[in-house]
Amino acid sequence: MTALLNELSAIAGAAFAAEGLSQSFGQVTRSDRPDLAQFQCNGALAAAKQAKASPRAIADKVAARLKADPLFAKVEIAGPGFINLDLTDAALTVRGAALAKDDTLGAPQTGKGKAVVIDFGGPNVAKTMHVGHLRSSVIGDSLQRLFRANGWTVTSDIHLGDWGLQMGQLITEVAHRGIAPIYFDADYAGPYPAQSPVTMDDLEVMFPAASAACKADESRLAEARRATAELQDGRPGYRALWQHFFNVSKVGLDREFASLGVHFDLWKGEASVDAITIPMVEDLKARGIAVESEGALVIPVERNSDKKEMPPLILVKSDGAVLYGTTDLATIVDRVRSQDPDLILYVVDQRQHLHFEQVFRAAEKAGLAGKAVLEHAGFGTMNGTDGKPFKTRAGGVMKLFDLIAMVAAEAEKRLAEQGIGAEYPPEERAEIARKVGIATLKFADLSNYRLTDYVFDLERFSKFEGKTGPYLQYAAVRIQSILRRAAEQGLAVGAPAIHSPEERTLFLQLLGLPDAMQAAEERRAPNILCDYAFTLAQHYSRFYAEHHILSEADADLRAARLGLCRLTLDVLVKVLTLLGIEVPERM
RNA sequence: GCACCCGUAGCUCAGCUGGAUAGAGUGUCGCCCUCCGAAGGCGAAGGUCGCAGGUUCGAAUCCUGCCGGGUGCGCCA
Numbered sequence: 001m002t003a004l005l006n007e008l009s010a011i012a013g014a015a016f017a018a019e020g021l022s023q024s025f026g027q028v029t030r031s032d033r034p035d036l037a038q039f040q041c042n043g044a045l046a047a048a049k050q051a052k053a054s055p056r057a058i059a060d061k062v063a064a065r066l067k068a069d070p071l072f073a074k075v076e077i078a079g080p081g082f083i084n085l086d087l088t089d090a091a092l093t094v095r096g097a098a099l100a101k102d103d104t105l106g107a108p109q110t111g112k113g114k115a116v117v118i119d120f121g122g123p124n125v126a127k128t129m130h131v132g133h134l135r136s137s138v139i140g141d142s143l144q145r146l147f148r149a150n151g152w153t154v155t156s157d158i159h160l161g162d163w164g165l166q167m168g169q170l171i172t173e174v175a176h177r178g179i180a181p182i183y184f185d186a187d188y189a190g191p192y193p194a195q196s197p198v199t200m201d202d203l204e205v206m207f208p209a210a211s212a213a214c215k216a217d218e219s220r221l222a223e224a225r226r227a228t229a230e231l232q233d234g235r236p237g238y239r240a241l242w243q244h245f246f247n248v249s250k251v252g253l254d255r256e257f258a259s260l261g262v263h264f265d266l267w268k269g270e271a272s273v274d275a276i277t278i279p280m281v282e283d284l285k286a287r288g289i290a291v292e293s294e295g296a297l298v299i300p301v302e303r304n305s306d307k308k309e310m311p312p313l314i315l316v317k318s319d320g321a322v323l324y325g326t327t328d329l330a331t332i333v334d335r336v337r338s339q340d341p342d343l344i345l346y347v348v349d350q351r352q353h354l355h356f357e358q359v360f361r362a363a364e365k366a367g368l369a370g371k372a373v374l375e376h377a378g379f380g381t382m383n384g385t386d387g388k389p390f391k392t393r394a395g396g397v398m399k400l401f402d403l404i405a406m407v408a409a410e411a412e413k414r415l416a417e418q419g420i421g422a423e424y425p426p427e428e429r430a431e432i433a434r435k436v437g438i439a440t441l442k443f444a445d446l447s448n449y450r451l452t453d454y455v456f457d458l459e460r461f462s463k464f465e466g467k468t469g470p471y472l473q474y475a476a477v478r479i480q481s482i483l484r485r486a487a488e489q490g491l492a493v494g495a496p497a498i499h500s501p502e503e504r505t506l507f508l509q510l511l512g513l514p515d516a517m518q519a520a521e522e523r524r525a526p527n528i529l530c531d532y533a534f535t536l537a538q539h540y541s542r543f544y545a546e547h548h549i550l551s552e553a554d555a556d557l558r559a560a561r562l563g564l565c566r567l568t569l570d571v572l573v574k575v576l577t578l579l580g581i582e583v584p585e586r587m
Numbered sequence: 588g589c590a591c592c593c594g595u596a597g598c599u600c601a602g603c604u605g606g607a608u609a610g611a612g613u614g615u616c617g618c619c620c621u622c623c624g625a626a627g628g629c630g631a632a633g634g635u636c637g638c639a640g641g642u643u644c645g646a647a648u649c650c651u652g653c654c655g656g657g658u659g660c661g662c663c664a
Contacts, residue, residue: 033607042606045645055644079607080644124664165663225662270664296662308590309660317662324664351658353591380592381657414626436626447612448600451592453657455599460613464626467600467612474626482623531601534611545619545628587626 003108003514004095005029005039008085012041015065019058021047028085030512037076037084038508044081055081089498092507096496099511100567104149105574106514110521111152117335117372118144118154120347121257121264124161125249126170126203129256129400131390131456135379138445138580140347141262142526143377145578150521155339158253159331160269162246164324166207168228170245171238172220173210174198175227183237190236196244200252203245229321232274242271256400261438261580273330277322280330280368281315289366290315301361313358328359329368336370343373345524350378350451377524380453390456408437410462411470415587424586432584439469439581446579447530467534469581472572475537476583478544479569485550486562494559496567502543503564509539510571517578526579533575540568 002010005028013026025043032040044062048055059081066075066085074086099106120140123129144156175184180197182188198206214221231238250267257264281297284290290297295318302310313325335344346356356376363369384390392398412433415421421429440461447467448454464470486493498504509532516532519525549565552558573583 027604032609036607040607045606049644082607122664161664294661298661306590309588310590311661314662319662321662323662350592352664354659355664357591378592383657418624418626420624420626444599449602452600453593457599460599463613465613466626468626470626471612474624478624478627485623527601531611538611541627542629544623548623550623586624 003106003518004511005515006108006518008039009041011069011071012043012062012066012083015062016043016047018065019061021051021058030508031084033084034505036078037074037086039085039087041083041085042081044083048081059083089504092504092511093495093497095511096507096567099513100496100563100570105571107149107151108514108518108521109151110518111147111150114151114343115153115155115339115341116147116343116345117339117341118147118156118345118347119159119331120144120156121158121262122161122348123158123253123256124166125269126166126207126245127249128200128204128252130397131400131403132382132397133400134403134441135382135445136347136349137257137260137262138442139377139379139450139526141260141580142442142446142529142578143345143347143524145580146517146521146526146529149578150517155266155335155341156264157266157268157335158264160246160267160271161324162242163232163270163274163322163327165224165228165321166211167231167242167245168224168226168321169210169214170203170207171227171231171241172224173206173213174241176213177206180241183241185237188237190240192237192240196248197241198244198248200248203248225317225319225321229319232321246271259401259404259434259438261582268331268334270324270327270331273327273334276333277326277330280333281322281326284315284366287366289362294318299362299365301358301365303361310361311358313362325355325359325362329363329366332359332363332368332372332374336368336372340370341372343375344369346374346376348376348378350380352376353378375524377450379450380448382456383453385455385457404434404437404441406458407440407461408433411436411440411464414464421587432587435582435584436464436470436473436587439473439576440464441469442580443469443472443530446526447534449527450525470587472533472537472576472581473583473587475540476569476572476576477585477587479540479565479572480583480585482549482565483562483569489550491550491562492555492559493562493566494556496564497560499557499560500543500547502539502546503561506536506539506543506564506568509536510567513571513575516575520578529575529578533572533579536568536572536575540572 008028009026012028013023016025017023025047026041027043028039028041030039031037044055044059047058059077063075063077063083066072071087071091072085073088076084078084118140120136122136123133144154148154174180214224231242290299296314297316298312298314300312314323315326316322335341353376360374363374382390412429415429444461498507516528520528549561576583
């Protein structure tokens with residue numbers, strides 16, 4: 001199935017081409033003025049500039065050709081040369097039926113035959129996840145769902161932060177605390193205990209302590225750097241300790257991502273590419289791509305065309321340890337070997353943009369990326385209502401787990417206030433509250449454009465009205481409820497049809513799903529899906545308020561309306577799935 | 588100093604491959620449950636699109652310069 005706008009653009013494009021003008025002028029969009037028309041084409045204005053002719057004259061000729069097409073109920077020229085288009089209800093109905101029959105609901109197969117690796121999440125080993133990880137996880141997850149739906153072969157990778165100085169800091173902290181001396185005994189040959197000497201709770205305390213100690217004390221920092229280099233060099237006790245950190249952290253991370261409903265195909269990290277890092281570095285050195293500079297090994301990445309300073313990418317520090325730029329490069333090598341992707345998408349904080357520019361340039365210079373396009377899909381910072389990075393009232397970092405629990409508690413409170421779930425079993429109430437809470441968080445995050453910083457407002461998250469996740473769930477739940485009653489009463493569900501303005505508007509929106517999916521993919525922008533879903537729910541609510549469905553006496557009309565309900569539900573659930581939002585049976 | 592991101596209604600945000608009257612939500616003020624779930628629907632008020640130039644028939648959107656906020660800039664991630 002072709003997306004509707006693509007179909008209309010092709011038709012208009014052909015009309016322009018028949019007038020000896022570029023087909024590209026035929027681009028059709030949804031009308032900015034729904035009161036005047038359903039769709040519009042502004043190509044005549046642009047064509048006029050190029051052809052040095054009157055826009056009205058061009059529009060007249062193109063419109064004359066379009067009028068011959070029975071698809072259109074109306075072809076009109078307005079203003080300086082806009083071509084306004086309406087489709088016939090018959091044309092809309094046919095396309096609605098096709099959409100309803102299509103298992104993918106018209107998903108544009110833009111990614112057919114193409115592979116993408118999406119790198120997101122990026123939590124650190126030994127640190128609990130906090131609200132700052134929300135964006136990468138939620139945006140990245142939505143993108144992986146979208147790309148997959150659009151036909152891409154997707155591999156998602158959590159890319160754990162598990163190999164840098166932070167590991168050295170933690171190791172020295174364990175040493176200083178004297179918790180497990182055996183791991184520091186150079187004469188001990190192993191084996192090391194299977195039981196971790198530290199718990200996740202321990203790590204949560206030790207990490208900030210280690211970080212603070214290194215900040216305050218230079219000798220302590222030097223020690224941590226040494227430990228990092230030794231870890232990377234393969235010192236057995238340190239490797240064993242690292243494995244414990246990893247295992248302990250993995251349990252906590254599994255819990256966090258499960259509660260968020262986020263799945264990764266790969267749980268690789270910086271350490272995963274340890275074995276190929278040194279050979280890669282040697283190779284880069286041998287080929288003269290990596291060079292010595294101020295005691296470190298670097299890849300110069302500046303270009304003549306640069307307007308800004310572009311520092312080189314540091315591969316190996318003067319103390320012998322590698323950095324995350326090095327592991328990022330090695331990870332590219334690893335991904336090209338195992339996935340050979342067409343695209344690698346990094347869903348990482350925008351503040352790391354320069355870093356990725358360096359890495360991408362280095363990869364290109366060294367020819368490491370194969371056919372892959374490397375792209376950083378950055379996102380803005382999450383701030384508190386004061387415009388500063390978000391903190392709890394106590395001034396600490398809010399954990400993701402606590403945040404989810406808090407929002408779910410609000411949702412449960414709301415449920416109690418409505419008096420609606422009183423008869424539901426407690427487990428179901430809790431499950432509804434969880435789904436509503438997650439929907440609130442995800443939708444609030446995803447509906448902002450990726451790159452803008454956004455204000456993380458707890459108060460906003462305890463409201464479930466207006467343009468929110470629960471509004472969309474509520475619309476879906478009401479449809480489910482109607483369809484359930486219809487089934488109980490043995491009412492037939494027929495093909496959707498158009499009998500009123502509300503139904504026509506709803507139809508037009510339903511047919512826009514493929515366009516929304518395509519646009520969201522192109523711009524790597526889930527907020528386009530959010531807007532689409534919200535508008536869909538709004539149009540449905542208007543239809544719902546205006547027309548009675550179950551009590552409609554005319555059986556054919558009732559069946560058609562039930563069909564429209566079902567199609568709306570299918571489309572709504574589909575979009576919500578792309579956003580990572582679940583719809584409860586009732587709420 | 589240089590670079591990147593941002594500045595749109597009281598608040599939170601869309602819109603930015605140039606196009607017709609700049610849109611939502613929230614808040615404020617009205618109206619709508621004897622009928623499918625009111626976490627809903629309908630309506631009103633609310634904007635010099637940071638400022639100043641430029642390109643264009645046409646600029647919130649493109650270019651330049653300012654102002655304001657955020658961020659980054661060789662051995663952290």
